Amino acid sequence: MTNFDLPTLLRAHRSIRAFKPADVPPAMLDSLLQAAILGSSSSGNLNTYAVIETRDVGRKTELFRLHGEQEMILQAPVMLTFCAEARRTRDWLARHEARDNFNNFHGFLVAAFDAMILAQSMALACEAQGLGICYLGTTLNAAPKIAHFLELPPGTLPVTSLVLGWPDESPEPRDRLPLAAYLHRERYQRAGPAEIDDLYAQRDQRGLQRYQSLSADARQRWAEHGITSLAQFYTSELKYSPVAMQGISRELLALLEQHDFMNNG
Ligand SMILES: Cc1cc2nc3c(=O)[nH]c(=O)nc-3n(C[C@H](O)[C@H](O)[C@H](O)COP(=O)(O)O)c2cc1C
Incomplete structure (x- = not known):
């Protein structure tokens, strides 16, 4: 076990947006994700998440485009898209002639929280090994196109992404409020x-x-x-403009409908 305690690791956190070209070996990534899964609580232990790993340069370039051309996506050897995933659970229910469920807004929220908890566990697991990570909120901005590109079925939607790799910068810590x-x-x-x-x-x-x-x-x-x-x-046009946020909100609601998450009775 590496020599750190968790509060120290947390205090050392910085989002990393510049990466060395060195690879993150697949076996290392698998082992970190396995640990993150074991270390993450999940509602009802249903583990309603899916993680899509992207390494292929051509596919990463397409995600770069969909995520508003954030350079770090091209630099980082790996990108992980964390999805709210009720599809697999619902297919399992069907196999056992159990009633369908989790196809409603509550089901989506629970799955989205599960996916976010897993993403943060993975972020910490990576940082504990000296890897750098950055979240991509643009996952929600471009969710319809990302869902299509990753071939997500109804019942599965992207909620966040992490780029990860070996840091090539050491930024100052960002402020928090008291x-x-x-x-x-x-x-x-x-x-x-x-x-x-x-x-x-x-x-x-x-x-x-x-x-x-x-x-x-x-x-x-x-x-x-x-x-x-x-x-x-x-809230200017340069950052989170109200019109853009409203547009994204409407698209997300429509996407929830299309992806069979809005059977609210
Ligand atoms: C859900 C989420 C989405 C984010 N999306 C982006 C993003 O699209 N691009 C980016 O450069 N940073 C993104 N970040 C990183 C934040 O800007 C960063 O966490 C914040 O400025 C605090 O800095 P720190 O993580 O270094 O403490 C995101 C963070 C979170 C939690």
Whole structure:
């Protein structure tokens, strides 16, 4: 066993977006995924997830395209797409003349949570071995096309992806808010405006510096969009625009319908 304790590993986490060309041997990956599966709780122990491994350069290039051309996908030797997977469970039910189920929105949520828990276990298993990982939220943005490309059947949908490989960068840790922002003792206490300012003070300042130091080009784009704060950047056309998020939401709901997850009675 490597010499680390889990809190130390967690504190050392950084998303990695630059990778060396060295391979991650398939046997190593299998062993890490096996450990992640053993180490992940799952609703009813039904393990309603599937993982699609992509190594083939041509197929990775297609995923690169679908994921908004994030360069790290081309660099990383492996990409894993974690899917909410009720298909296999439902086929097993059918084999035993059991009633069909998990073909509803609740079934999707449970399967999606199972898949996310597994993804995070895998992320930690990788980091414990010195590998670097980065999640890809674009899995949801392009879920219909990714589902088609990966030939996912009804009852199976992509929820997140990890790129992984040997790190070729050592980024600074990213900010988190103070613990008080996240932890509520006994009952939720909504922060007032002054507390919000306090909780976000460091993030506002460092985030602004971080994004503005990127390049003159980035600064110019901020100016063009009239962005003067980190908060405005987050919901601008440059990051999470409301119109884009609404469009993705509608597509996801339609996809749930097509993939037989919306039999809600
Ligand atoms: C669900 C999820 C989706 C993410 N999607 C992306 C992505 O598409 N591209 C990217 O560069 N980083 C992505 N990230 C990484 C986050 O930007 C990163 O975790 C965050 O900025 C905090 O940095 P850290 O992981 O280094 O602490 C994602 C993270 C999560 C959890």
